[in-house]
Amino acid sequence: MKETFRVLAINPGSTSTKVAVYDNENLLFEQVVRYSNEELAPFDSVIAQYEFRKNGILQMLADKDIALESLDAVVGRGGLLKPISGGTYAVNTAMLEALRLAERGEHASNLGGVIAKEIGDKLNIPSYIVDPVVVDELADVARVSGIPGCDRGSIFHALNQKAVARKIAKELGKSYETTNLIVAHMGGGITVGAHQSGRVVDVNDGLYGEGPFSPERSGTVPTGHMFDLCFSRQHTLSEVKKIIAGKGGLVAYLGTNDGREVVKRIEAGDTKAKLIYEAMAYQIAKEIAANAAVLSGNVDAIVLTGGLAYDQMLVKWITERVRFIAEVKVVPGEHEMIALTEGALRVLRGEESAKEY
Numbered sequence: 001m002k003e004t005f006r007v008l009a010i011n012p013g014s015t016s017t018k019v020a021v022y023d024n025e026n027l028l029f030e031q032v033v034r035y036s037n038e039e040l041a042p043f044d045s046v047i048a049q050y051e052f053r054k055n056g057i058l059q060m061l062a063d064k065d066i067a068l069e070s071l072d073a074v075v076g077r078g079g080l081l082k083p084i085s086g087g088t089y090a091v092n093t094a095m096l097e098a099l100r101l102a103e104r105g106e107h108a109s110n111l112g113g114v115i116a117k118e119i120g121d122k123l124n125i126p127s128y129i130v131d132p133v134v135v136d137e138l139a140d141v142a143r144v145s146g147i148p149g150c151d152r153g154s155i156f157h158a159l160n161q162k163a164v165a166r167k168i169a170k171e172l173g174k175s176y177e178t179t180n181l182i183v184a185h186m187g188g189g190i191t192v193g194a195h196q197s198g199r200v201v202d203v204n205d206g207l208y209g210e211g212p213f214s215p216e217r218s219g220t221v222p223t224g225h226m227f228d229l230c231f232s233r234q235h236t237l238s239e240v241k242k243i244i245a246g247k248g249g250l251v252a253y254l255g256t257n258d259g260r261e262v263v264k265r266i267e268a269g270d271t272k273a274k275l276i277y278e279a280m281a282y283q284i285a286k287e288i289a290a291n292a293a294v295l296s297g298n299v300d301a302i303v304l305t306g307g308l309a310y311d312q313m314l315v316k317w318i319t320e321r322v323r324f325i326a327e328v329k330v331v332p333g334e335h336e337m338i339a340l341t342e343g344a345l346r347v348l349r350g351e352e353s354a355k356e357y
């Protein structure tokens, strides 16, 4: 069997594309391209960003002198599919179709599998996704919403939440399967998950109208006001969806999806920016405390992760409100690139079989 596998990992997020190449677990290079909301505004769907994002990835590889022919596999962050268990999946025709047609909705991660498949097929090498955003381990009690037929679902940063939770469990000297954690991933979207003995038993839907608002999403909004907006005849359905995911949150209040820009404005004395950013911290803290109830108060640690966890002001505001629950651990950025690569390597090495969608 081959001793070294070269894996290209592709991670499209709502505000960025992250690309990495690994020889086994050793990182050769990693690069992030961030997009402003103006840059993505001309595209009327996620799939319409396909060429733009794919060309960016190929350019990054060319700039780093990585020959495409040297790759053994391509792995992408998986998108909005039907609810499935975690693990590594081969990108097959059914998956490709669901992602291309956005059968389950629009999110940047839909492009992960599609771009991986295109590059993989051209090189005649396998393409995979790992722990997509639809990994569903919700407890039955968490699915009930209050309206029959409107069940709650599980759409979240599964890949990073699981990877970071495993890392923290290890730091605590325990296994993931025997640890209770609350993990808040704070990126373009924000999801807060209750990890109970290795299962994410409750989490806010990070895409459509649940949980804290985020750089580009509304989170939970007062339902009555939302009805008025929907029936005002001023917006189409797709416009309303964009108000919630894409043009909500920081974008709606401050015109930017960039946490760093907001921090700059606050430092320059902008009181509106401070109020809105502090409100985001407040809502994240509230969601964390709700998950403490989900875990009946048995919480080994609270973990703050994602791009916004780089910002010490936000981390301080959240920590002040939730440290009474448990110790707060901060893991800025994400562990998604290595988690994607490890998922592909397990299959390439024959330690696991790729699951079929």
Ligand SMILES: Nc1ncnc2c1ncn2[C@@H]1O[C@H](COP(=O)(O)OP(=O)(O)O)[C@@H](O)[C@H]1O
Pocket: 012, 013, 014, 015, 016, 186, 187, 188, 189, 215, 257, 258, 259, 260, 261, 263, 306, 307, 308, 309, 310, 311, 333, 334
């Ligand atoms: N040092 C920082 N300070 C404040 N915000 C930051 C910092 N670094 C990244 N961010 C913000 O984090 C968010 C993106 O997080 P990330 O987890 O990379 O998102 P995604 O993968 O969802 O696109 C953006 O709002 C970005 O501006």
Ligand SMILES: CCCC(=O)OP(=O)(O)O
Pocket: 012, 013, 014, 015, 107, 108, 133, 155, 156, 157, 187, 188, 189, 190, 191, 206, 207
């Ligand atoms: C769809 C849930 C995951 C998510 O929100 O990812 P981004 O923060 O990358 O948009």
